[in-house]
Amino acid sequence: MHGHDTLLLFLSFILFRIGQKAISAQSAMYETDVVVPQELRPDEVHLLQGSYRWSRGRRPRSDHQQEDHLFLRLPAFGKELYLQLQRDDSFLAEGFVTEERTKEGSVQHKPVLSVRQCFYAGTVLNHTDSFASLDACGGLTGLVQTEEERLFIEPVGQATDSFSGWEHRVIREKHSSSDRPTTAKDSSPKFCQTIRG
Numbered sequence: 001m002h003g004h005d006t007l008l009l010f011l012s013f014i015l016f017r018i019g020q021k022a023i024s025a026q027s028a029m030y031e032t033d034v035v036v037p038q039e040l041r042p043d044e045v046h047l048l049q050g051s052y053r054w055s056r057g058r059r060p061r062s063d064h065q066q067e068d069h070l071f072l073r074l075p076a077f078g079k080e081l082y083l084q085l086q087r088d089d090s091f092l093a094e095g096f097v098t099e100e101r102t103k104e105g106s107v108q109h110k111p112v113l114s115v116r117q118c119f120y121a122g123t124v125l126n127h128t129d130s131f132a133s134l135d136a137c138g139g140l141t142g143l144v145q146t147e148e149e150r151l152f153i154e155p156v157g158q159a160t161d162s163f164s165g166w167e168h169r170v171i172r173e174k175h176s177s178s179d180r181p182t183t184a185k186d187s188s189p190k191f192c193q194t195i196r197g
Contacts (some may be wrong), residue, residue, distance in 0.1 A: 031172045033076050034156060037140055039164040040071040040082075070120050070136065074144070076151060076170045083132050083144065085122035092116060139163045149174045 070085040098110040118137035124130035127146040134142035139155025140163045149172050156167040 029174045031077065031174070033170045033172070034167050035074065035076050035170050036165060036167055037075075037153075037163060038073045040073060044071075070122075072140075074151075074153075074170075077172055081127075081144065081146075081151075082125040083122060083134075084125055085120035085132060085134065087117065087119065088121040088133075089116040089119050091119075136163060139166060140168055 068087045070083075070087075072083040072085065074081040074083060096116075100108045100110065102108065118135050119133075120136055121131075121133045124132060124144060124146055130144075130146045132142070132144045134140050134144075134153070141154050142152075144151040144153065152171045152173070153168050155163065156169050
């Protein structure tokens, strides 16, 4: 009898997990768009609605300081997202090295400095609680998250050193509790509510 109870418990658990996955798959919608991101030059940054201006009396940053910042225009799904990014390699260990093996089996080491210059993190302008984390070497690869959705970006085809002007695939994950369009009243999550009977 004990083995039979264990089997029922195990089957119940499996069915529960399958149901959970089915529910979560229905609540997330995925869409794909092919876009051409554009890097904004420092003299174009003023177009970003005053979000990154020099205050009076301060000198503009040096070229080295400007290299630590990256501003992008990402047209995706019928809207324009403006990303304000700063170089961020804080997640890499002090002695981090990369190693690549060729088809012939030889080992190539990439300088740590070149790898550290690839990673950027920041926000999407005009979106509170937004986050962006991108690898900008060999095309753009990474995540952009706003209040409503997550965007995964990757280069289409062969990656090049520059990403600006090259096609990228953006996959949008949008959470929805139903297929009907949401209104402003529905936009805030309802975790608990009173039902009158």
